[in-house]
Amino acid sequence: MKLFECMGKDLFRSQGIPVPDGEVITQAAQAAGVLERIPAAVLKSQVLSGKRGKAGGIKFPRDAAEAVAQAGELLGQELQGYQVEKILVEEKLTIQHEYYLAITVENSMRCPLILASAAGGMDIEEVPEEMIVRRPVDPVLGVSEYVGREIAWRMGLSGEPSKQFAALLPGLYRLFMELDAELVEINPLVWTGEKLVAADAKVTVDDEALYRHPDLPRVEEKTALEQKAQAIGLSFVELDGDIAIMANGAGITMATLDIIQHYGGRPANFLDAGGGANVEQTAQALELLLATNPRVIFINIFGGITRCDDVATAFSQVKKTRGIPVPVVIRLVGTNEARGVEILRETGIEAYRSMSEAAAKAVELAQKA
Amino acid sequence: MAIYIDENTQVLVQGITGRQGSFHTGQMLAYGTRIVAGVAPGRRGQTVEGVPVYDTVAEACSRYRVDASVIFIPAAGAKDAVLEALEAGVGVVVCVTEHVPLHDEMLMVAAARRKGAVLIGPNTFGVVSSGKCKIGIPPNQVFVPGPVGVVSRSGTLSYEIVANLLAAGIGTTTVVGMGGDRIAGRNFIEVLQDFENDPETKAVVMIGEIGGTAEEQAAEYIRHHLTKPVVAYIAGKSAPPGKRMGHAGAIIERGRGTFAGKVQALQAAGVQVAGLPLEVPELIKEVI
Numbered sequence: 001m002k003l004f005e006c007m008g009k010d011l012f013r014s015q016g017i018p019v020p021d022g023e024v025i026t027q028a029a030q031a032a033g034v035l036e037r038i039p040a041a042v043l044k045s046q047v048l049s050g051k052r053g054k055a056g057g058i059k060f061p062r063d064a065a066e067a068v069a070q071a072g073e074l075l076g077q078e079l080q081g082y083q084v085e086k087i088l089v090e091e092k093l094t095i096q097h098e099y100y101l102a103i104t105v106e107n108s109m110r111c112p113l114i115l116a117s118a119a120g121g122m123d124i125e126e127v128p129e130e131m132i133v134r135r136p137v138d139p140v141l142g143v144s145e146y147v148g149r150e151i152a153w154r155m156g157l158s159g160e161p162s163k164q165f166a167a168l169l170p171g172l173y174r175l176f177m178e179l180d181a182e183l184v185e186i187n188p189l190v191w192t193g194e195k196l197v198a199a200d201a202k203v204t205v206d207d208e209a210l211y212r213h214p215d216l217p218r219v220e221e222k223t224a225l226e227q228k229a230q231a232i233g234l235s236f237v238e239l240d241g242d243i244a245i246m247a248n249g250a251g252i253t254m255a256t257l258d259i260i261q262h263y264g265g266r267p268a269n270f271l272d273a274g275g276g277a278n279v280e281q282t283a284q285a286l287e288l289l290l291a292t293n294p295r296v297i298f299i300n301i302f303g304g305i306t307r308c309d310d311v312a313t314a315f316s317q318v319k320k321t322r323g324i325p326v327p328v329v330i331r332l333v334g335t336n337e338a339r340g341v342e343i344l345r346e347t348g349i350e351a352y353r354s355m356s357e358a359a360a361k362a363v364e365l366a367q368k369a
Numbered sequence: 370m371a372i373y374i375d376e377n378t379q380v381l382v383q384g385i386t387g388r389q390g391s392f393h394t395g396q397m398l399a400y401g402t403r404i405v406a407g408v409a410p411g412r413r414g415q416t417v418e419g420v421p422v423y424d425t426v427a428e429a430c431s432r433y434r435v436d437a438s439v440i441f442i443p444a445a446g447a448k449d450a451v452l453e454a455l456e457a458g459v460g461v462v463v464c465v466t467e468h469v470p471l472h473d474e475m476l477m478v479a480a481a482r483r484k485g486a487v488l489i490g491p492n493t494f495g496v497v498s499s500g501k502c503k504i505g506i507p508p509n510q511v512f513v514p515g516p517v518g519v520v521s522r523s524g525t526l527s528y529e530i531v532a533n534l535l536a537a538g539i540g541t542t543t544v545v546g547m548g549g550d551r552i553a554g555r556n557f558i559e560v561l562q563d564f565e566n567d568p569e570t571k572a573v574v575m576i577g578e579i580g581g582t583a584e585e586q587a588a589e590y591i592r593h594h595l596t597k598p599v600v601a602y603i604a605g606k607s608a609p610p611g612k613r614m615g616h617a618g619a620i621i622e623r624g625r626g627t628f629a630g631k632v633q634a635l636q637a638a639g640v641q642v643a644g645l646p647l648e649v650p651e652l653i654k655e656v657i
Binding site: 105107108110111112138139140177180182206207208209211212235237239247248249250251252253254255257258259260261262267270272302303304305333334335355356 | 389393396444445468469470471472473474475476478479483494506507508521522523524525526527528529532549551552553556558576578579581582583586602604605606607608609612613614615616617618619644645646647
């Protein structure tokens with residue numbers, strides 16, 4: 001889950017990381033009050049997109065009247081697919097130098113990785129490799145000030161900026177750990193001549209760990225159907241085709257979409273009914289498929305932890321209780337296969353054993369419909 | 370030979386009394402896996418499928434030689450269970466649990482390194498040394514001994530491909546589920562290295578998917594260090610960017626982790642990449 005900049009900055013502040021003075025507004029008129037307190041201010045649209053500056057989401061008003069006018073333009077505007085609902089009005093910093101600092105999870109080393117650069121203010125992907133300091137962290141040792149001093153030295157920092165950098169890094173790492181973050185990023189980290197200040201805040205929290213953070217406000221990026229799927233514990237992505245897909249396991253679900261495409265069909269969705277889905281969950285998954293208004297439903301099950309008879313029972317239940325108005329192709333093999341095939345036969349459906357044959361049939365039916 | 374586990378491996382099941390734990394204990398026993406004990410706090414003295422249950426891994430390990438442990442514990446307790454097994458000195462720990470928080474996974478990996486243990490998963494179907502020992506949740510019928518090693522990020526897709534191999538008369542040495550999360554206790558490179566050192570394995574099938582750079586790094590490793598032939602299949606060709614396709618790791622971000630990029634890297638390392646799961650057996654036949 002990505003957090004808005006203003007939420008990230010509140011968290012930074014709680015760890016003693018300096019951030020600009022500022023306030024969040026949701027109505028244009030509120031800008032005037034903030035400008036009274038902070039005359040040299042910047043207006044920053046709070047959206048989850050990284051490139052909002054280039055998209056016109058950041059404004060530098062000359063006075064309170066202009067701030068109100070600009071806030072009025074920004075609020076309600078769509079920026080890269082996101083509606084602007086709030087604006088962070090904060091003090092404009094004196095910039096002597098811009099640095100980059102982030103902590104992320106490194107997949108292949110399988111540990112936290114600190115990324116830092118003396119070339120901040122631009123996308124880190126555009127920074128030359130030799131300008132980036134990479135420092136893996138042993139999670140058992142953690143990050144204390146010496147790590148900050150070491151990185152500051154490798155970045156070419158000295159004097160006061162180096163000292164402040166070393167003081168701020170442990171707080172950022174503490175936040176990364178306490179929040180179960182996938183990413184905490186400060187870009188730019190601004191040297192004003194007196195202070196190092198986090199001019200931006202990008203924080204992404206691990207979705208799987210959200211249950212440990214009940215107090216954290218939820219930020220939603222999913223479509224309505226995707227949210228419904230999430231609520232019942234299914235992994236679902238809407239696509240724009242007409243063959244509704246359900247499989248069990250992320251890998252085989254992806255392969256099922258691929259094979260449908262291979263035969264010239266268009267998948268309506270990605271739906272991984274999960275390992276070990278029981279009758280009730282499977283029935284809910286089927287309901288979700290019907291909500292995409294498909295021409296054909298294709299169910300591809302290779303039962304391991306999922307049991308073929310559970311899937312067949314769920315299918316037969318949904319068919320009996322609410323009816324299924326479109327053709328259905330089912331491929332069913334694996335754990336408790338014989339029983340599953342038997343149950344399907346009772347509902348009048350002959351299960352396929354081969355994934356390719358079943359996929360080809362589903363595409364053929366969709367093209368006829 | 371085989372890797373990680375064989376016919377002599379003695380196995381402990383953590384979370385043995387749960388719905389999945391008890392069902393799969395029965396399935397593993399049916400495959401021939403030597404399960405010596407189970408753990409479920411507060412259930413000491415019970416039995417599941419004839420297997421004695423203890424409250425702690427420490428007690429189970431004091432009574433039996435335990436070579437490997439498999440974990441069927443919900444995500445919130447998975448870290449605790451993995452650390453308990455590692456501390457008790459278990460050499461191979463297989464964490465089936467999905468939805469484990471990333472930070473817990475980092476700690477598990479760091480702990481396994483310190484103990485010199487093999488951690489497989491989390492979010493894995495497990496590991497099978499065909500005809501010898503099955504640890505985890507895959508269906509029994511497709512794992513028949515043969516010359517091919519398999520390493521995969523995905524469970525059901527592995528069963529699909531292993532079944533296709535079997536239909537073509539090709540069996541497997543060991544089939545390893547890396548797990549579908551961003552972090553894998555044992556990753557492609559490590560498993561490829563282990564297959565390289567296994568004399569019975571003549572060729573390797575690598576089953577990857579979009580997202581991350583694990584396949585690209587594996588390709589680099591294959592190019593420089595692997596003498597055995599590798600055939601790959603990559604899932605997610607039709608996946609749109611920015612959408613997480615089920616697995617935590619399966620997402621194309623900022624143009625990285627794409628299907629095309631992975632296929633290109635693998636082909637440049639001399640790996641044959643199958644277009645469909647069905648084509649894997651034909652490509653394997655060409656190289657062995």
